[in-house]
Amino acid sequence: MKELSFSVLALLVLQSLLGLGSTGRNFRLMKQKVFQYREIQSFKEVYYRRKLHLHEAAVTETGPVEGYIKQPLDHFNRRNNATYNQRYWINEEYWQRPHGPVFLFIGGESSLSHFAVMVGEHVELAQKHGALLVALEHRYYGGSINPDGLLLDNLRFLSSQQALADLASFHLFVTQKYNLTSENTWICFGGSYPGSLSAWFRLKFPHLVYAAVASSAPVRAELNFIGYNKVVSQSISDPVVGGSVKCKEAIVEAFLMVDHMLQAGNISQLEKDFSSCESLKGSDDYMEFVSNLADLFMGVVQYNMEIPGNDISKLCSIMTDEKLGTSYDRLMVINQKNMERMALICVNNSHEKALEDLKRTDLSLVGVGERQWYFQTCTEFGYYQTCEDKSCPFSQLMTLKSQVDLCSQVFGIPADSVQTSVQFTNEYYGADHPKSSRIIFVNGNIDPWHALSVLKNQSHSELAIFINGTAHCANMGSPKPTDLPSLKKAREEIAVHVGKWLKTAKLNIVGK
Known part of the structure; x- marks a missing residue:
């Protein structure tokens, strides 16, 4: 068994950093960031434990x-x-x-x-x-x-x-x-x-x-996972983790303003306010745009407290700070802080680029496998997080159709077969009564x-x-x-x- 060296661990952490090179939707970037942070924290834990063992003259730890x-x-x-x-x-x-x-x-x-x-x-x-x-x-x-x-x-x-x-x-x-x-x-x-x-x-x-x-x-397995954003809504309202009803209301108000601007055709202002990398060219890009904004909240809730300063409490402190302006202005602040955290100069809202990313067949040996996982959602699980329920605090442009259509566009899987696959998965495993x-x-x-x-x-x-x-x-x-x-x-x-x-x-x- 090889001795675990500092250089080997450093290489592992470096590999996880290299996995963050691609751009895409905010949730994907946040997942990669969490993946990176977990690797770094694991490295620190192992390294300091090893130092302690050596200090105590313990047997050399092997990897x-x-x-x-x-x-x-x-x-x-x-x-x-x-x-x-x-x-x-x-x-x-x-x-x-x-x-x-x-x-x-x-x-x-x-x-x-x-x-x-x-x-x-x-x-x-x-x-x-x-x-x-x-x-x-x-x-x-x-x-x-x-x-x-x-x-x-x-x-x-x-x-x-x-x-x-x-x-x-x-x-x-x-x-x-x-x-x-x-x-x-x-x-x-x-x-x-x-x-x-x-x-x-x-x-x-x-x-x-x-x-x-x-x-x-x-x-x-569930095709239309409306329950996801129901829990997100409850979580950003929960004072136990720093949420509040006021926070949820501010988020709802901000997204209503965004939807209104989209409907009114005030697209160039949205592109400017939220640093879009490219012009928004129709309904598919609009969906990517509002999904990217929703990701700023969905990702923080799912990975609450994983990364220091990236949690519900911090998010809600911004969304309820009236000194920052309207709820729309506060949403701009949230977006800007996320860009700084992810080292982005702009946000990619192109649906065409999202399709290109999912169609890529070159391998990345570290990080999250987005193409593979989306294939599994199309053939087994669904899990599509939509906003077609009144409890959802985000834009109702986040539809089931917009996500299931990717199965056909990327993998040639007919949309109606996805539901059949989800039903089979539940029959095969017993769903939540196994x-x-x-x-x-x-x-x-x-x-x-x-x-x-x-x-x-x-x-x-x-x-x-x-x-x-x-x-x-x-x-x-x-x-x-x-x-x-x-x-x-x-x-x-x-x-x-x-x-x-x-x-x-x-x-x-x-x-x-």
């Missing part, structure tokens, strides 16, 4: 092993001999050989790094229980993709079903590599889409994984994705934890002194259940 497993491109057609190399990491640092448990961290719609088995809630639990830590990057994301993987004909092998089969194959690989037996209890962990995969791996392969923690897992066992669904009430997750106990062993005041996947990070009491309590509850699972599994083995 995880990176490797690749050759996987079938199509698990369900063995006549297809095509393969791809899937990236994984293994960390033996805390493992109590030979019977210690195995904690599997599941990757999703972005690249993974060594930090997947080095920091986080699952790593804290692994240290406590002497677990072997393993992580698998999702097919078609990061480095787990063939050079021609993004070509339209090859994207058909990207699905959650294939991803679960990858996990089963990886389970066999790890089992053989370490001569594991039934005494090595497997527990899987994931957040967001990987949170769904975590629950589904337990559901579909209960003989392989004993239990699962599914954080912020949108297990119910009828499994030994799964914990963890959600925060600020996170818009909780609307598609499991929020109430389904049985004595299919449990739900709902955290007041937290956003997307908040429980998955390592503990910090600034954590809310509700978050600390949730982590303690998760730890108790993990301990019980491992104890029960051991008693079952002894009883055989």
